[in-house]
Amino acid sequence: DAGVTQSPTHLIKTRGQQVTLRCSPISGHKSVSWYQQVLGQGPQFIFQYYEKEERGRGNFPDRFSARQFPNYSSELNVNALLLGDSALYLCASSLGLAFGNSPLHFGNGTRLTVT
């Protein structure tokens, strides 16, 4: 089975622009989460979606938004990009809500650079 896939792998944007990142979960996984990882730090929780509903939101500004589609794929949108948004954006899927038999399976991420 294919793992979690994310696109694009790399992206360069200018301050003020908007970006959309995409994620396809492992087949059968209904939960998708988004994390931001800055170099040298652990992933920071942005959003979790389960069965197409937002189930959790981290401490990120309203410029960040996301949605989950009927096929359980997901998009993360970031508006009015700032230099500080430069990071690796990780998507993770899980069967349920990340209990013991449902750990997070991460995609390889989208490396976003804001200039």
Next chain:
Amino acid sequence: GQNIDQPTEMTATEGAIVQINCTYQTSGFNGLFWYQQHAGEAPTFLSYNVLDGLEEKGRFSSFLSRSKGYSYLLLKELQMKDSASYLCAVDTNAGKSTFGDGTTLTVKP
């Protein structure tokens, strides 16, 4: 708030045993995960603890003490390929995982 602490870096010798500690203070607890992340790659799941005690999985074991807010990951018979960052993460609210900043382990020959 949520706080998860791990040592920043550790170095060990091939064939040896290393213990990576993690202490946490979180507002919720649904279990603790350990992930491995090689440079430039995505994190991969290693272990999960929700009850106190030791969980063993091959060369890797993980321990949890909920009363102490403490966990450790034990790696035995270290191999060069074990050089990576090890992330401690607490599931604080049914699917929301809070991660530590990771411990970079360097295995030397």
